[in-house]
Amino acid sequence: MDILIKKARLEEGAELQDVAIKDGKIAAIGHAIDADAKQVIEANGKVLVPGFIEGHIHLDKALIADRLPNKSGTLKEAIEVTAKLKPTFTKEDILDRAQRTIEMLIVNGTTHIRTHAEFDPSQGFTGFEAIMELKEKYKSFIDMQVVAFPQEGIFKAPGTEEMMFQAMEAGADVVGGIPYNDSPAKEHIDLVFEIAKKYGKPIDFHQDFKDDPEGMTIEYICEKTIAEGYEGQVSLGHVTALGAVPKKQLEPIIEGLAKAQISIMSLPATDLHMGGRNDEYNVRRGLTPIRALRDGGVNMCIATNNIRNAFTPYGTGDLVQTAMLAIPTAHLGGAADLPTVLPMITTNPAKALGIKDYGIEVGHTANLVLLDTESVTNAIIDLPTRLFVIKNGRVTVKTEKIVTVYR
Numbered sequence: 099m100d101i102l103i104k105k106a107r108l109e110e111g112a113e114l115q116d117v118a119i120k121d122g123k124i125a126a127i128g129h130a131i132d133a134d135a136k137q138v139i140e141a142n143g144k145v146l147v148p149g150f151i152e153g154h155i156h157l158d159k160a161l162i163a164d165r166l167p168n169k170s171g172t173l174k175e176a177i178e179v180t181a182k183l184k185p186t187f188t189k190e191d192i193l194d195r196a197q198r199t200i201e202m203l204i205v206n207g208t209t210h211i212r213t214h215a216e217f218d219p220s221q222g223f224t225g226f227e228a229i230m231e232l233k234e235k236y237k238s239f240i241d242m243q244v245v246a247f248p249q250e251g252i253f254k255a256p257g258t259e260e261m262m263f264q265a266m267e268a269g270a271d272v273v274g275g276i277p278y279n280d281s282p283a284k285e286h287i288d289l290v291f292e293i294a295k296k297y298g299k300p301i302d303f304h305q306d307f308k309d310d311p312e313g314m315t316i317e318y319i320c321e322k323t324i325a326e327g328y329e330g331q332v333s334l335g336h337v338t339a340l341g342a343v344p345k346k347q348l349e350p351i352i353e354g355l356a357k358a359q360i361s362i363m364s365l366p367a368t369d370l371h372m373g374g375r376n377d378e379y380n381v382r383r384g385l386t387p388i389r390a391l392r393d394g395g396v397n398m399c400i401a402t403n404n405i406r407n408a409f410t411p412y413g414t415g416d417l418v419q420t421a422m423l424a425i426p427t428a429h430l431g432g433a434a435d436l437p438t439v440l441p442m443i444t445t446n447p448a449k450a451l452g453i454k455d456y457g458i459e460v461g462h463t464a465n466l467v468l469l470d471t472e473s474v475t476n477a478i479i480d481l482p483t484r485l486f487v488i489k490n491g492r493v494t495v496k497t498e499k500i501v502t503v504y505r
């Protein structure tokens with residue numbers, strides 16, 4: 099064996115297990131596995147989870163908050179500030195910031211990401227090409243899916259339609275879209291489906307990012323997904339407007355999402371920062387209705403979106419902290435709710451991203467994180483140190499924490 103992890107906690111209340119890894123795969127799981135290994139990790143009852151899955155992040159515009167502040171904190175100013183900064187981005191600059199961000203994710207136990215790489219006729223493919231380079235460079239640390247993302251719209255920014263096809267030809271893994279920032283929104287959605295079908299790729303929309311439900315196109319996407327036979331291949335990020343829909347109207351939408359097997363990515367770090375900015379009192383939380391979606395059978399995920407820019411002026415690349423943000427704000431702290439949060443950054447986004455051999459099972463690729471906690475239920479609220487990160491059967495990160503109390 100290459101690595102033998104001894105006495106790990108895989109499930110709450112179950113016996114501790116040894117996990118043996120060979121040639122990048124999980125070779126055995128059992129009690130007191132008797133095998134020689136090049137490296138032995140004594141878990142001592144600590145929780146072992148599959149690597150965290152970052153389902154929605156923008157690497158190309160991370161770490162720019164100090165360059166030009168968003169004073170109002172609104173989405174409108176965030177878009178304006180970022181549009182001013184974009185012409186100053188060189189490829190070297192994007193590579194430098196994106197690499198630092200990827201490394202923040204890696205040390206925090208993330209083994210897979212889906213990143214939106216944007217382009218438009220005025221900026222060209224500088225950022226997109228930088229991200230495609232990093233996908234290759236970091237492949238032994240993190241698997242990256244790159245979304246061809248038309249941030250400025252497709253029809254609103256003439257020339258972008260052609261660029262969408264060029265990005266797919268250049269190897270993009272997912273077709274992106276942003277119906278709320280384009281007109282006509284339905285034609286934008288139709289075009290994204292057309293491109294996705296042509297290249298046989300999944301779809302990921304930035305969707306209904308507003309405090310109010312007017313102009314939502316989510317119902318159209320549900321219909322379109324089923325009509326095109328795209329069930330299980332569509333993800334939607336933000337979807338905050340759904341939080342403003344009363345229960346009676348919300349129920350059929352949730353049924354539609356579940357039927358179309360659409361995954362929802364809540365982005366609490368951004369949505370809490372930007373939502374409810376026009377509310378002077380009883381300020382809305384501006385999140386998608388996570389509990390109702392989960393209870394309605396929708397594949398519910400939590401992701402980061404942005405780190406330290408005009409949309410989200412904070413963040414450390416730690417998905418556990420991001421999930422923690424959703425616990426009080428989406429009422430996920432109850433005894434029955436808490437165990438449902440960890441899957442929102444592990445198994446659920448793995449399903450959304452179509453990762454085939456995910457999870458701690460014999461024969462699966464060994465992508466694992468050993469957490470400094472002995473409770474699976476509390477794996478988020480303990481904000482545990484990531485003691486070891488294992489990617490493709492190799493230890494990529496080891497973190498040691500020494501706390502000394504002087505009495």
Ligand SMILES: [Zn+2]
Pocket residue numbers: 154155156214304335403
């Ligand atoms: Zn986004």
